[in-house]
Amino acid sequence: MFLSVEEIVKHYDGVRALNRISLQVRKGTVKGLMGPNGAGKSTLFHLISGMESPDSGRIWFQEREITGLRIHEISRLGVGRTFQTLQIFGNMTVVENVLTGMHMRIKGGLLSSGLSLPWIRKGEEAAMKEAKEILERLGLFGRWKWFASQLSYGEQRRLEIARGLAAKPDLLLLDEPASGLTYPEAKQLAQTLSRLKEAGLTLFLIEHHMGMVMEIADEVAVLNNGELLAEGPPDVVKKDPEVIEAYMGKK
Amino acid sequence: MVDQVHKEFRRRDLLYSGALWLLSLIIPDPQLHYRREYRFRKRDLFYLLTILLLPLIWSDPHFHHIMVLGGIHGILALGLTLFLGYAGQISLGQAAFFGIGAYTTAILTTRYGFPSFLAFWASALTAFLFAYLIGRPILKLKGYFLALATLGFGEIFLVMVRESPRLTGGVIGIFDIPFFSFAGFIFDTYLKQYYLIWGVLMGLVLFSKNLIRSKMGRAFLAVAASEDGASAVGIDVSRIKLGVFVIGAAFAGLAGSLFASVMSTANPETFSLNLSVLIVMMVILGGMGNLYGPIAGAIFLTYLIDGLSRYQEYSLPIYGVILILLLIFFPDGIGTRLRIRLIYLISYWGRKRRREKVEL
Numbered sequence: 001m002f003l004s005v006e007e008i009v010k011h012y013d014g015v016r017a018l019n020r021i022s023l024q025v026r027k028g029t030v031k032g033l034m035g036p037n038g039a040g041k042s043t044l045f046h047l048i049s050g051m052e053s054p055d056s057g058r059i060w061f062q063e064r065e066i067t068g069l070r071i072h073e074i075s076r077l078g079v080g081r082t083f084q085t086l087q088i089f090g091n092m093t094v095v096e097n098v099l100t101g102m103h104m105r106i107k108g109g110l111l112s113s114g115l116s117l118p119w120i121r122k123g124e125e126a127a128m129k130e131a132k133e134i135l136e137r138l139g140l141f142g143r144w145k146w147f148a149s150q151l152s153y154g155e156q157r158r159l160e161i162a163r164g165l166a167a168k169p170d171l172l173l174l175d176e177p178a179s180g181l182t183y184p185e186a187k188q189l190a191q192t193l194s195r196l197k198e199a200g201l202t203l204f205l206i207e208h209h210m211g212m213v214m215e216i217a218d219e220v221a222v223l224n225n226g227e228l229l230a231e232g233p234p235d236v237v238k239k240d241p242e243v244i245e246a247y248m249g250k251k
Numbered sequence: 252m253v254d255q256v257h258k259e260f261r262r263r264d265l266l267y268s269g270a271l272w273l274l275s276l277i278i279p280d281p282q283l284h285y286r287r288e289y290r291f292r293k294r295d296l297f298y299l300l301t302i303l304l305l306p307l308i309w310s311d312p313h314f315h316h317i318m319v320l321g322g323i324h325g326i327l328a329l330g331l332t333l334f335l336g337y338a339g340q341i342s343l344g345q346a347a348f349f350g351i352g353a354y355t356t357a358i359l360t361t362r363y364g365f366p367s368f369l370a371f372w373a374s375a376l377t378a379f380l381f382a383y384l385i386g387r388p389i390l391k392l393k394g395y396f397l398a399l400a401t402l403g404f405g406e407i408f409l410v411m412v413r414e415s416p417r418l419t420g421g422v423i424g425i426f427d428i429p430f431f432s433f434a435g436f437i438f439d440t441y442l443k444q445y446y447l448i449w450g451v452l453m454g455l456v457l458f459s460k461n462l463i464r465s466k467m468g469r470a471f472l473a474v475a476a477s478e479d480g481a482s483a484v485g486i487d488v489s490r491i492k493l494g495v496f497v498i499g500a501a502f503a504g505l506a507g508s509l510f511a512s513v514m515s516t517a518n519p520e521t522f523s524l525n526l527s528v529l530i531v532m533m534v535i536l537g538g539m540g541n542l543y544g545p546i547a548g549a550i551f552l553t554y555l556i557d558g559l560s561r562y563q564e565y566s567l568p569i570y571g572v573i574l575i576l577l578l579i580f581f582p583d584g585i586g587t588r589l590r591i592r593l594i595y596l597i598s599y600w601g602r603k604r605r606r607e608k609v610e611l
Contacts, residue, residue, distance in 0.1 A: 049483065071482040080483070087480030089473050091540070099466070100473045104485040106466045110494050113465035114458040120465060127466075160480075167484050 001060065002027040002202060003048070003079075003171055008057035010043055010226075017043045019226045020057070025171070030193070030203040032217035032234070034210075036246060039223040041206045042084055045173050048204075049081045050074040062170065076104055080169030082160040084176045084206075090149030094140060097148050097159055098131040101166030131166060138162045138192060154185040161192070165201075172196075174205040178212055190215055214238065222246070298543065302453070306445050315441035319513055321553040322448035323506050328533040328545035329455055330502025335531065336539040337463060338495045339475025341394070343527045344385075344401035347408035348378040348500040350522030352507025357425040357517040358418065367431045371508045378504025379497055386496040390489060405527055412519045424518025431512040444513050451509065452546070455502060459542055462498075471495055472540075529556075536577055538584025547585065 003025040010018040018040045025031045033041050046052045048059055050071040058067045066074050075081070089097050099106075106127050108120045135141045138158050143151060148159060157177060164172055177193070178186040190212050197203060197216065207213045213220060213234060220237045222229040224246040230237045237243055306315055331345050352374035359365035359373055389400040412419045419425065431438045431447060438447045462468055470491045473481035478488050511517045529552060537548025555573065559566035577585065 051479065071479075072485050072487045075483055075485040083479065083483070087477040087483070089476040089480060091472050091476050092469065096469055096472075100469045100481070100486075101484045103466055103470060103473075108466055110462070110467055110498060113467045114462040114498075116461035116465070124465065163480075163484060 002062060003204070004060040005044070005048065006058045006060070008044070008047060008059070009055045010040075010047060010052070011055055016226050018047070018054075021223070021226075021228050023221050023228065023231060025202060025204050026219075027170075027202055028197075028200055029218040030197050030205070030216050032213040032220040033204065033206045033223065034208070034213060034220060035223035035229070038225075040226045041223055042175060044223070045081065045175050045206065048074075049079060049173055075167065075169070078168075078170035079173065080164035080167050080171070081173035082157075082164050082175055082177060084179065086153075086156050086160060088148045088156050088160055088163070090147065092148060093144070094146050094148055094151065094159060095128070095131050095135065095144040097163050098134055098166045099127055101163035102127050102131065104167060134162050134166055137195075138165075139188070154181050157181060158189070158192070165196070169201075171202045171204060174203060174207075176206050176208065178207060178209045186212060210238075299453070302449050306442055310442075312441050315445045317553055317557050318550070319441060319444045319448050320557075321550040322445070322452050323510050323513070324530070324533060324549035324553050325452050325546040326448075326455060326506035326509070327503055327530045328537065328549040329452070329459060329542065330499035330506070331530050332534045332537070332539070332542065332545040333459060333462070333471065333502075334495050334499040335534050336541070336545070337468065337471040337475065338492060340390070340492060340496070341398045341531070342401040342496070342499070343398050343524070343531065344403075344405040344408075345499070345503050345530045346522045346524070346526035347405040348382060348503035349507040349510070349526065350408060350412065350517075350519070351378045351381055352504030353511040353517040353522070354412065354419055354425070354507075355504070356508040356511040357428050360429055360512070361425055361427065367429060367508075367512050368433050371431070371505065371512075374508035375501045375504040378507070379501040382497045382500030383493070386493045386500075390492045390496060402524065402527070405522075405524055409519055409523060412522075420518070422519060424516055426516050428511050428515045428517065430515070431509065438513075448509055448513070451505065455505070456542060456546075463542070467491075467494070532574065536574075536581070536584055541584075544584050551585065 001024050005021060005023050008018050008021045009016075021040075021044065033044065035041050043052070047054050048066075050066070050069050050073065053068045058065055060066065061074075061077060061079060064077065066077065066079075069077075089100060092100065106123050108123065113120055132141065132144060135144050138161060140151075140155060140158055140162060143155065148156065151159060157180070161172075161174070161177065164174075174193075178189055181189060186209060193203060193205075194216050205213075205217075217234055219232065220234045221231045222237060222240075222243050224242075229242050229246060230240045306318065327345060327349060331342065334340050334342055355374040355377045356367065356370040359370040360367055365373070385404055389397065389404070392400050413422050415421070416423075431444075438444050463471070470481065470486050473484075473486060474488055474491050481491075482488050510521075533548035533552050534545045535548075536551065537546065538544030555570065556566075559569055562569065
């Protein structure tokens with residue numbers, strides 16, 4: 001299994017955020033994670049990406065146990081992520097944000113960078129070229145010299161995805177990529193995501209935007225109050241009475 | 252009629268852009284100070300020539316002496332700006348690393364007869380090692396707690412220096428440290444020392460410039476902007492913090508070594524909290540997140556202290572008032588705000604003239 005979460009439990013001061021959640025993501029697919037506010041979606045992402053560690057249970061990624069590893073170790077294994085509250089680097093330009101995403105793939109240490117040895121320059125030039133290609137793909141090329149803090153909200157969201165892609169992850173966790181976007185922006189984002197999926201990237205995304213999830217997800221899991229309500233293809237989950245109840249309330 | 256307006260506009264335009272071009276030579280661009288290209292700019296050449304020619308044109312020994320001190324402070328400020336201005340961490344213990352460098356040189360040259368050139372590198376290495384050992388535990392702290400921990404380290408260093416007279420000469424310190432010499436050439440006049448200090452400073456500026464243009468510099472800025480974001484792309488935040496702390500300390504060690512061999516003495520009063528705060532002030536006054544600003548801040552503060560030392564009893568209040576005024580009117584540092592102010596003034600003058608024309 002590509003990504004596999006087994007019997008995860010997480011408490012916050014007596015509040016049970018996640019209760020024995022198990023789910024899998026298959027390679028090359030798009031999985032959606034849905035649920036009302038406070039259902040534990042972001043908590044699950046924090047646990048997978050290593051920002052927090054679970055109380056019990058295990059997480060496997062590509063035949064390797066990643067439970068309890070720290071966030072940069074997990075991201076080096078090939079799990080990229082974006083954040084619900086944007087974490088772009090506003091003190092850098094757009095292209096530098098993407099270059100920062102490539103940090104682990106550019107060679108060089110403190111001393112060799114400071115002395116600007118020949119291979120450092122070569123690496124920088126190659127990285128710059130690649131970063132511009134990534135920006136081109138996400139439609140941010142025209143902004144590459146801007147400071148990231150000067151971008152609009154939707155562009156900042158896209159920039160965060162671009163930065164995540166720059167690390168060449170095998171799995172990309174997207175925490176509400178469409179939140180705060182206008183309708184055309186969300187539509188454009190959906191197109192971008194489906195192109196990424198065609199390129200062979202595995203996506204795992206949290207989304208409230210029903211239409212978008214139905215459009216691009218191969219499989220959907222629904223969380224409510226830390227419990228897994230339903231899992232399966234979007235059409236089936238959409239008709240699940242428990243899911244409807246969680247979202248709309250009882251009839 | 253139309254032609255005339257056009258021509259007039261053009262002439263004025265030329266005037267403004269000329270003024271702006273002159274400004275851009277001298278003062279760093281506030282918006283683009285992170286621009287990293289491997290290019291030697293006109294501004295760099297301007298600074299370089301100024302530094303090289305200034306002491307020859309203005310051959311006043313007192314000026315040379317102040318500039319020697321200013322250069323040493325500049326090295327300290329440069330080391331701290333990587334840590335404070337780029338990586339966004341605060342350190343109030345920079346004077347301790349300065350002291351470690353000075354005492355390493357003092358002890359090695361006076362007790363063991365080391366050549367000062369070797370002692371110079373040994374000082375950087377000692378400061379580096381101390382910073383590594385100190386940094387590992389305390390860099391887990393953030394904000395005020397980090398400031399307090401580094402401050403504590405500075406105080407511990409002072410106490411240890413005072414209480415171990417056998418090694419460091421206690422409160423009296425160490426005297427008769429030989430002048431810096433390399434391959435038989437002794438730096439014994441202020442002018443020679445000026446070129447020594449500023450040569451080292453230029454080398455370090457080049458090193459820092461390369462560093463901030465590389466992936467490491469981006470990692471520093473990333474850590475300052477968002478630690479979560481940085482670690483999500485695989486940056487080991489604690490390692491980056493340690494790296495930049497250690498580099499800043501090594502710079503301070505070099506500065507300390509130069510200080511010891513220029514002043515010929517090392518005593519604990521020099522390396523007190525006052526100096527640490529002064530270094531932080533240099534960085535803040537010069538402007539965060541650029542390399543030349545802190546050096547300008549260092550020269551400015553060195554001059555200020557020297558100028559005020561004549562009015563011994565009033566020097567502290569005057570010093571305080573000047574700093575407060577600067578922080579009110581130049582909160583981003585003199586390097587960045589001065590340019591914005593000047594641009595504003597120039598454009599204001601242009602607008603005013605145009606308005607008068609329209610009224611006619």
